[in-house]
Amino acid sequence: MEFEAIAQSLAEAGGFLASQGWAPATSGNYSARLAEEQVAITVSGRDKGQLTPADIMVVDSQGQPFSPGKRASAETLLHTSLYLAYPEVGAVLHTHSIDCVSLSRWLLSRGQDSLVLTNYELLKALPGITTHDGEVAIPIVANSQDMVALSKTVLTRLQAVQAPVGYIIAGHGLYSWGATVPQARMATEALEVLVSCALQAILLDQRFA
Numbered sequence: 721m722e723f724e725a726i727a728q729s730l731a732e733a734g735g736f737l738a739s740q741g742w743a744p745a746t747s748g749n750y751s752a753r754l755a756e757e758q759v760a761i762t763v764s765g766r767d768k769g770q771l772t773p774a775d776i777m778v779v780d781s782q783g784q785p786f787s788p789g790k791r792a793s794a795e796t797l798l799h800t801s802l803y804l805a806y807p808e809v810g811a812v813l814h815t816h817s818i819d820c821v822s823l824s825r826w827l828l829s830r831g832q833d834s835l836v837l838t839n840y841e842l843l844k845a846l847p848g849i850t851t852h853d854g855e856v857a858i859p860i861v862a863n864s865q866d867m868v869a870l871s872k873t874v875l876t877r878l879q880a881v882q883a884p885v886g887y888i889i890a891g892h893g894l895y896s897w898g899a900t901v902p903q904a905r906m907a908t909e910a911l912e913v914l915v916s917c918a919l920q921a922i923l924l925d926q927r928f929a
């Protein structure tokens with residue numbers, strides 16, 4: 721029962737994220753914490769805009785599958801490592817928006833390894849932020865196909881952030897989360913829009929410099 725409801729909410733979140741253009745060509749993956757240290761996560765390679773509960777499977781806290789015959793997301797370790805490190809995290813969503821992919825690649829190539837967001841009203845959509853004056857630093861890490869190494873790098877970077885809400889893999893995409901699937905979806909939507917605002921601000925600065 722718990723799995724069916726969670727799987728349905730992950731499928732719906734996927735439909736929304738894909739409708740925004742943030743899950744092109746099967747990219748992205750979504751998960752939620754279940755009871756007894758289990759995790760519901762998207763099956764690898766599925767169209768994230770057309771998910772049904774059959775596209776969600778169960779893995780253990782180390783990312784090992786319980787569902788026979790199904791291959792979990794290639795990025796499962798990036799989800800399970802967050803659940804192990806942060807008990808308050810209940811759902812994790814990963815998007816591949818054009819703006820996030822482009823901006824993060826550009827920033828990291830210039831040695832900037834975080835995106836600082838401030839003076840945006842929408843920051844208040846993020847947990848614990850009550851004013852546009854708030855400042856959120858989103859770590860940017862280099863991309864890698866080595867999920868063990870990447871998940872370690874991510875956790876190290878997140879340790880330096882108070883109440884982290886997300887991180888970006890350069891040239892790849894955003895990982896963000898919340899206590900529940902709807903809260904993770906809200907954080908993801910807010911961060912994606914804020915990333916686009918930050919990119920627009922840079923482009924405007926350059927155009928009118």
Ligand SMILES: CSC[C@@H](O)[C@@H](O)C(=O)COP(=O)(O)O
Nearest residue numbers: 746747748749764765766793794
């Ligand atoms: C289709 S390219 C994107 C993938 O390499 C990966 O980054 C991704 O987000 C989806 O992988 P998946 O294994 O379906 O969870």
Ligand SMILES: [Zn+2]
Nearest residue numbers: 747748814893
């Ligand atoms: Zn990805």
